Amino acid sequence: MGSQMAVPVNETFFISHGSPMLSIDDSLPARHFLKCFNQKVFTQKPNSILVISGHWETSEPTVNCITGLNDTIYDFYGFPEQMYQLKYQAPGAPKLAKRVKELLKSSGFNRVHEDNNRGLDHGAWVPLMLMYPGADIPVCQLSVQTKKDGTHHFNIGKALAPLKEEGVLIVGSGSATHNLRALRDTAGVASWAMDFDNWLKESLVNGRYEDVNNYMTKAPCAKIAHPWPDHLYPLHVAMGAAGENAKAELIHHSWSNHALSYASYKFESQLK
Known part of the structure; x- marks a missing residue:
């Protein structure tokens, strides 16, 4: 990976990608946040990006x-036609x-697979299209295992922590809240989501990562x-990859559709 020349990356990120409309809807504050990402949030250009998307589920890490x-x-499905041209x-x-x-x-994950055909799902390409519109940084995607728990994914992150020293930007892409049946085109935010x-x-x-795992x-x-x-x-993967005693910071917060958090x-x- 050319790690001898790599500039280490000191941060990992969790991005709430919310609705696919993020790709075209200028009324969404999260869209503007992501479009400014490489000027205001993370100005270093990584040598590659590992994105963990909630839209790729497998029984074992892939x-x-x-x-x-x-x-x-x-x-x-059912979105404006222009989104299918992106x-x-x-x-x-x-x-x-x-x-x-x-x-x-x-690190003990004995069954890890490769997929030589799968591209990037919208949990990966929609935020990356806004963050790095030049599409000039190599991207690899990693799946999640929905029959496992948060600690499993935190441990995946811990195993991947050395990638930061090799100039890899690790991005978890999901949603801080995600109940699609509860979405409404109404003002206000559901109390349970809040x-x-x-x-x-x-x-x-406050660093209560064990609570987040559970x-x-x-x-x-x-x-x-x-x-x-x-x-x-x-989020658990990004949290684990940051390393022991990592500091978490909320870098964007907005809502849409009554219950969808873009935190x-x-x-x-x-630093060592």
């Missing part, structure tokens, strides 16, 4: 290992994919905020 350009996967053809990152597999296996979102923020900024028993309204855990597990976090590693 990386996409693409040698050419990543395909753009339109894994959403493309984000970032180069694949096969060396990073092999390195991810190596690190996970050396309760969970506030708990998550307080837990993260959010289903620790958090208020956990089951209604996340009926399925796919969109929260990318996004930076995890800053403690």
Whole structure:
């Protein structure tokens, strides 16, 4: 991976990507936040990006290992036609994919797979299209395992922490709240969504990562905020990859559709 020349990356990120409309809807504050990401939030240019998306579920950890350009996967339905014309053809990152597999296996994840055909789903390409519109940074995607728990994903992150020293930007892409059946085109925010979102923020900024790992028993309204855990597990990976005693910071917060939080976090590693 050319790690001898790499500039270490000191942060990992969790991005709430919310609705696919983020790709075109200028009324969403989160869209403007992401468009300013590489000027205001993280100005270093990484040598590659590892993105963990809540939209790729597998029974065991799997990386996409693409040698050419990543395909753009339109894994959403019933949206404006112009969204299906968007493309984000970032180069694949096969060396990073092999390195991810190596690190996970050396940390006890015995079954790690490669997918040589899968491109980037909208949990990956929609935020990356806004963050890095040039599509000139190689991207590798890693799946989540919805039948496992938060600690499993936190441990995946811990295993991948050495990638930061190799100039890799690790981005978890999910949603701080994610109950699609509860979305409404109305003003205001559902009380249960607010309760969970506030708990998550307080837990993260105060370093209560063990509570976040066990959010289903620790958090208020956990089951209604996340009926399925796919969109929260990318946060656990980013949190684990930041390393011991990492500091969490809320870097963006907005709402849409009554119950969809766009809360996004930076995890800053403690210097050795």
